[in-house]
Amino acid sequence: MAKNIVEFRNLKTYFYTEEGVVKAVNDVSFSIREGETVCVVGESGCGKSVTALSLMRLIQSPPGKIEGGEIIFDGRDVLKLSEAEMRKIRGNEIGMIFQEPMTSLNPVLTIGEQLMEPLMVHKFMSKKEAWNKAIELIKQVGIPRAEQIMTSYPHELSGGMRQRIMIAIALSCDPKLLIADEPTTALDVTIQAQILDLLRKIKQERNMALMLITHDLGIVAEMADYVVVMYAGKVIEEAPVRELFKNPKHPYTRGLLKAKPIIGKRQDKLYTIPGQVPNPIGLGNYCYFSDRCEYAMDICRQKIPQLTADENGHKVACWLYEGEWKK
Amino acid sequence: MTQFIIRRLLQSIPTLIGASIVIFLIFALAPGDYVTRQLENPKMTEERAAQLRALYGLDKPLPERYVSWATGLLKGDLGDSLMFRKPVVQVINDFIWNSFILGVAIMFFEWLIASIVGIYSAIRQYSVFDTIATLLVFILYSLPSFFLGLVMLKIFAVDHRWFPLGGMITTGSNYTGWAYIVDVAKHMVLPVATLTLISVGGLSRYFRANMLEVIKQDYIRTARAKGLKERTVIFKHALRNALLPLITLFTLELPSLFAGAMITERIYNWPGIGKVVLEAIYVRDYPLFLGYTMLITVLTILANILADVLYGVADPRVRLK
Ligand SMILES: Nc1ncnc2c1ncn2[C@@H]1O[C@H](COP(=O)(O)OP(=O)(O)OP(=O)(O)O)[C@@H](O)[C@H]1O
Numbered sequence: 264m265a266k267n268i269v270e271f272r273n274l275k276t277y278f279y280t281e282e283g284v285v286k287a288v289n290d291v292s293f294s295i296r297e298g299e300t301v302c303v304v305g306e307s308g309c310g311k312s313v314t315a316l317s318l319m320r321l322i323q324s325p326p327g328k329i330e331g332g333e334i335i336f337d338g339r340d341v342l343k344l345s346e347a348e349m350r351k352i353r354g355n356e357i358g359m360i361f362q363e364p365m366t367s368l369n370p371v372l373t374i375g376e377q378l379m380e381p382l383m384v385h386k387f388m389s390k391k392e393a394w395n396k397a398i399e400l401i402k403q404v405g406i407p408r409a410e411q412i413m414t415s416y417p418h419e420l421s422g423g424m425r426q427r428i429m430i431a432i433a434l435s436c437d438p439k440l441l442i443a444d445e446p447t448t449a450l451d452v453t454i455q456a457q458i459l460d461l462l463r464k465i466k467q468e469r470n471m472a473l474m475l476i477t478h479d480l481g482i483v484a485e486m487a488d489y490v491v492v493m494y495a496g497k498v499i500e501e502a503p504v505r506e507l508f509k510n511p512k513h514p515y516t517r518g519l520l521k522a523k524p525i526i527g528k529r530q531d532k533l534y535t536i537p538g539q540v541p542n543p544i545g546l547g548n549y550c551y552f553s554d555r556c557e558y559a560m561d562i563c564r565q566k567i568p569q570l571t572a573d574e575n576g577h578k579v580a581c582w583l584y585e586g587e588w589k590k
Numbered sequence: 591m592t593q594f595i596i597r598r599l600l601q602s603i604p605t606l607i608g609a610s611i612v613i614f615l616i617f618a619l620a621p622g623d624y625v626t627r628q629l630e631n632p633k634m635t636e637e638r639a640a641q642l643r644a645l646y647g648l649d650k651p652l653p654e655r656y657v658s659w660a661t662g663l664l665k666g667d668l669g670d671s672l673m674f675r676k677p678v679v680q681v682i683n684d685f686i687w688n689s690f691i692l693g694v695a696i697m698f699f700e701w702l703i704a705s706i707v708g709i710y711s712a713i714r715q716y717s718v719f720d721t722i723a724t725l726l727v728f729i730l731y732s733l734p735s736f737f738l739g740l741v742m743l744k745i746f747a748v749d750h751r752w753f754p755l756g757g758m759i760t761t762g763s764n765y766t767g768w769a770y771i772v773d774v775a776k777h778m779v780l781p782v783a784t785l786t787l788i789s790v791g792g793l794s795r796y797f798r799a800n801m802l803e804v805i806k807q808d809y810i811r812t813a814r815a816k817g818l819k820e821r822t823v824i825f826k827h828a829l830r831n832a833l834l835p836l837i838t839l840f841t842l843e844l845p846s847l848f849a850g851a852m853i854t855e856r857i858y859n860w861p862g863i864g865k866v867v868l869e870a871i872y873v874r875d876y877p878l879f880l881g882y883t884m885l886i887t888v889l890t891i892l893a894n895i896l897a898d899v900l901y902g903v904a905d906p907r908v909r910l911k
């Protein structure tokens with residue numbers, strides 16, 4: 264079995280806002296193995312981006328602060344690294360692309376400039392070498408007329424092309440891990456498919472691990488090896504992709520799967536999970552899903568269920584399964 | 591680009607005509623004229639006043655007066671100053687450059703200090719530095735120039751005699767070369783300091799606000815995610831974007847280099863155009879005042895065009911058509 268490239272151990276990232284403390288990431292543990300694609304799914308605001316940004320140590324502070332835990336990347340705890348050491352990881356060993364291709368590139372710098380930057384900083388390339396490598400990267404992400412693109416500005420490119428450029432930037436230094444935070448949410452459907460194909464192709468060629476953040480289960484089914492489901496700052500279920508789709512355990516995961524439209528099966532109305540994500544401020548010691556859960560029991564409101572693995576390594580945090588293997 | 595500039599210049603002709611009419615009317619319709627002022631003199635008779643009015647052309651109907659003034663304008667003739675008994679163009683030329691050197695020095699220090707303070711406040715938001723800077727800015731911002739000017743004069747020229755009381759050169763001196771420059775510089779310190787202190791606050795807030803706005807943009811996060819040094823992130827990725835709106839502000843401030851500072855020049859007795867124009871208002875020397883106002887109007891229109899051109903050069907998203 265491949266070794267872990269990243270291991271989140273009891274990560275806690277909080278935001279100290281005027282309304283109170285937001286435990287955006289609240290005791291999260293999971294790992295990503297070398298060359299594996301892990302999808303992190305969950306509703307808006309459940310802490311997916313904050314988890315990824317904690318790994319990059321790019322949490323805006325104040326108001327944010329990583330309050331506890333460890334993030335082991337390639338044998339080092341990134342939370343203990345100096346800022347200078349961290350910079351050598353960012354953009355070099357870990358590449359990251361973001362949700363908004365329209366605003367993620369600097370409007371006043373040419374594409375070439377922005378692509379060459381990490382090559383010159385991390386790989387110590389000369390301007391000439393960086394230029395050639397950048398052209399090669401643009402071709403790799405499937406954009407024609409690379410020379411012309413180099414001297415273009417972001418506003419001259421379409422959303423899909425910009426996201427390809429973001430991918431090229433993230434890949435430029437051959438990272439061991441690529442974080443893609445909802446890379447296709449802002450794009451229309453055909454472009455989405457192209458970008459996902461590109462990510463899959465690149466991942467295979469380079470045997471790079473991919474942490475793919477999404478709330479689209481269609482993307483999960485297509486891309487993931489392993490799935491981590493988050494809810495209100497916690498991991499509530501994780502399993503290999505086939506296992507999760509075949510045998511979802513947590514009522515929330517089941518709800519998500521039910522909420523996904525199935526092709527060929529016309530439904531009058533899409534299923535939606537009733538209720539809303541709880542207010543992230545001041546959550547207590549109970550299952551955060553209990554307000555919306557049709558199976559909620561007394562214990563669910565009194566004690567928080569812990570993430571526990573079954574014999575197949577399928578992990579879930581729900582009182583429904585607690586008795587099963589703890590006889 | 592050239593096409594853009596030519597078109598904008600042509601477009602500004604109607605603006606100028608409109609502005610000249612408005613400016614002319616405001617001064618023509620305001621109560622009193624140069625002769626009214628003279629009536630305070632007991633020796634002045636109504637008869638003599640009427641003669642004078644006829645001499646200055648003040649008895650003619652408004653449209654006729656406008657046309658004769660405007661035709662002069664077209665020929666570059668702004669008429670004669672009543673108070674100096676010299677062509678307005680010459681009067682302006684005599685004083686405007688004194689204001690200009692003051693203005694250049696003020697603008698230089700204003701932008702230098704504001705940029706440093708503003709940017710540093712932004713990247714260290716809520717730090718001790720930022721808090722103190724914010725407090726100082728608001729104090730300075732709320733001080734009227736005459737107050738600060740007089741206080742500085744009292745402290746640094748009267749009590750301590752570090753700097754001269756006023757004027758541009760030491761009276762009776764005839765320094766030349768380097769000594770002359772040093773003498774003028776000494777006289778400049780207090781007016782420049784007064785006006786810089788008063789204007790630096792607002793501008794530094796602009797710098798700070800723009801910088802804060804830019805720092806939270808997605809592309810700054812991208813720059814950090816690339817593993818760039820914080821210095822590169824701030825000065826290469828953030829600053830350029832934060833400066834864009836300031837280019838306009840800077841260009842639109844250029845005409846003020848020639849406008850002079852009425853109150854401060856008066857306090858420090860600086861022989862600038864501001865002080866002269868203030869006197870022109872008192873004695874209703876309308877040709878001088880009109881000429882000055884038209885000059886500033888033209889400069890402002892030109893500065894607007896220049897602002898658009900520079901913005902187009904600096905921001906790749908803007909294409910001038
Ligand atoms: N800068 C911030 N200041 C205050 N709270 C923040 C900040 N950034 C994130 N949060 C809070 O952290 C929580 C998790 O946010 P996060 O961005 O990780 O959600 P997400 O799962 O990525 O959602 P989405 O699908 O909308 O991207 C949210 O409740 C949000 O309010």
Ligand code: SF4
Pocket residue numbers: 513514515550551552553554556557558559560563568580581582583
């Ligand atoms: S712990 Fe209880 S409330 Fe929470 S998901 Fe399971 S059954 Fe529902």
Ligand SMILES: [Mg+2]
Pocket residue numbers: 311312313444
């Ligand atoms: Mg997010």
